[in-house]
Amino acid sequence: MRSAKDFFRPLAVGAPAPVREVPFRPSRMIHFFDPGNEKMAAKVPALVAQADVLLGNLEDAVPADRKEAARAGLVKTARSTDFGDTQLWTRINSLDSPWALDDLLTLVTEIGDRLDVVMVPKVEGAQDIHYVDRLLAQLEARAGLTRPILVHAILETAAGVANVEEIAGASPRMQGISLGPADLAASRRMKTTRVGGGHPGYLVREDPPAGGGDAPRATYQQDLWHYTIARMVDACAAHGILPYYGPFGDIQDVTACEDQFRNAFLLGCVGAWSLHPVQIAVAKKVFSPAPADVAWAYRVIEAMGDGTGAVMIDGKMQDDATYKQCRVVVELAEALAGRDPELAAAYAAAREESA
Numbered sequence: 001m002r003s004a005k006d007f008f009r010p011l012a013v014g015a016p017a018p019v020r021e022v023p024f025r026p027s028r029m030i031h032f033f034d035p036g037n038e039k040m041a042a043k044v045p046a047l048v049a050q051a052d053v054l055l056g057n058l059e060d061a062v063p064a065d066r067k068e069a070a071r072a073g074l075v076k077t078a079r080s081t082d083f084g085d086t087q088l089w090t091r092i093n094s095l096d097s098p099w100a101l102d103d104l105l106t107l108v109t110e111i112g113d114r115l116d117v118v119m120v121p122k123v124e125g126a127q128d129i130h131y132v133d134r135l136l137a138q139l140e141a142r143a144g145l146t147r148p149i150l151v152h153a154i155l156e157t158a159a160g161v162a163n164v165e166e167i168a169g170a171s172p173r174m175q176g177i178s179l180g181p182a183d184l185a186a187s188r189r190m191k192t193t194r195v196g197g198g199h200p201g202y203l204v205r206e207d208p209p210a211g212g213g214d215a216p217r218a219t220y221q222q223d224l225w226h227y228t229i230a231r232m233v234d235a236c237a238a239h240g241i242l243p244y245y246g247p248f249g250d251i252q253d254v255t256a257c258e259d260q261f262r263n264a265f266l267l268g269c270v271g272a273w274s275l276h277p278v279q280i281a282v283a284k285k286v287f288s289p290a291p292a293d294v295a296w297a298y299r300v301i302e303a304m305g306d307g308t309g310a311v312m313i314d315g316k317m318q319d320d321a322t323y324k325q326c327r328v329v330v331e332l333a334e335a336l337a338g339r340d341p342e343l344a345a346a347y348a349a350a351r352e353e354s355a
């Protein structure tokens, strides 16, 4: 383990200094595209205005014989697209694959100045982050980069979940963690055969009626991902990095996708992956606080003055703790409004109405 004093020193001579705080940039949806798929790549310029993050995916979902084409496609897209303040991320291949090393060598050298975050799949412990951390520093120094590329880990192995706290704190480069429910299900030997979301078999059943009988008993579907998301959120919050829900594979079921995203939002996640353009709007809706909630948060903050003591608003007790919750909502709303004029107008209107 590195000394605390050395933690913020560059890991290679000439590499940029590590960041001390993860910059909070809106990232409600991390939109995946296959850069080697010409039809998808052609849609990227139009998606810049819609998505907070565009991610060129090189890992799963890209066939083995198209890996080099995807990597080359990402270099081309990064160089030919004006991303404005939309972030460009990539998901490299897993560290045990034949492609990960060339992914990093090529991308940092060719488009390192355009890449904000490298997503690393199947992270099992701090050792995986340390490897990427040092390699990125060497490559950044060689490429003459002046700003460090951040790292995002996918939580998708049982070992990764067991080590999530050490992963979150492994490097000042750590930007965040996403739940990867598909690979995690496989790693845990869960019996689901889907990408994220619930399962109708995972339920609790109400007690039998008093006195017996065989009247039908209600069942309630349970959330397969609650434990892991909550654990990931705690690890991220404790280390000052950002948690995300990952993929929802039933593209047509936007209702269930919205529910899954909202559970994650309420538990503390700041965004989710979008696999198809239709999921961008779902994530935008869910991960932007509702205007009525923002207006309420401002009311509480204004009524609480310096944030101490207790007041009643509409029959509800407010104190230092609700004040802090409301600050979370307002700070998020203000960060999003800075990027999204429509949202800014909706927040201003709701605030005026509730005044």
Ligand SMILES: CC(=O)SCCNC(=O)CCNC(=O)[C@H](O)C(C)(C)COP(=O)(O)OP(=O)(O)OC[C@H]1O[C@@H](n2cnc3c(N)ncnc32)[C@H](O)[C@@H]1OP(=O)(O)O
Pocket (backbone or CB within 6 Å): 031, 032, 033, 034, 039, 040, 041, 043, 044, 057, 060, 061, 182, 183, 195, 247, 251, 274, 275, 276, 277
């Ligand atoms: C478990 C995990 O690791 S999840 C992460 C890895 N998986 C991914 O990244 C999947 C990304 N998404 C996809 O590959 C595709 O969306 C699929 C395979 C799910 C569906 O693709 P299609 O069957 O082509 O969907 P559909 O017919 O609705 O597409 C409509 C249009 O949107 C385009 N499109 C589809 N998905 C995307 C995308 N993610 N980004 C940009 N454009 C897209 C299609 O190319 C198509 O273009 P066209 O109108 O010019 O023909």
Ligand SMILES: O=CC(=O)O
Pocket (backbone or CB within 6 Å): 060, 121, 154, 156, 179, 180, 181, 182, 183, 184, 195, 246, 247
């Ligand atoms: O990579 C994501 C997953 O769910 O697996």
Ligand SMILES: [Mg+2]
Pocket (backbone or CB within 6 Å): 060, 121, 156, 180, 182, 183
């Ligand atoms: Mg995966």
